[in-house]
Amino acid sequence: MSRTSNFSAEYKLKVLNEMKKVSEKAVARRYGIHERTIRTWQIKYKYQGIEGLRPSHQNQHYSKVFKFDLVQRYQTSNDSLDVFAIKNGLRSKRQLTR
Missing domain, CATH: 1.10.10 (Arc Repressor Mutant, subunit A)
Structure with missing residues (x-):
């Protein structure tokens, strides 16, 4: 899309x-x-x-393993979810909240 x-x-x-x-x-x-x-x-x-x-014209797809790893790392992080997601190369926190 x-x-x-x-x-x-x-x-x-x-x-x-x-x-x-x-x-x-x-x-x-x-x-x-x-x-x-x-x-x-x-x-x-x-x-x-x-x-x-830069605008992204395609949705990015991340593996469940990658997202699960990020969620576990976030739980021990002191960053807000917004900052953590962007620091780790995601466009927004939306990929982690789902």
């Missing part, structure tokens, strides 16, 4: 760079983007670089 993205990686980076000058709330209001979305972009950029901001 193909997916589309509303924003390019370059656009997301532009939004993140603007946050160096003004608050997250002001940037969110200016661009009409939810603050939670911007925070997710920040985490992806921090741990995955520009590749984390």
Whole structure:
């Protein structure tokens, strides 16, 4: 199944760079983007670089063994589920919550 993205990686980076000058709330209001979305972009950029901001046009598939291993590692982690998932190369926490 193909997916589309509303924003390019370059656009997301532009939004993140603007946050160096003004608050997250002001940037969110200016661009009409939810603050939670911007925070997710920040985490992806921090741990995955520009590749984390690039749109994915296909769903990723992970083996049950891989997901089970991540769930076990998360249980001993001090990271939030969002951060843990992104640190481990996932696009979001959704793959682990299911």
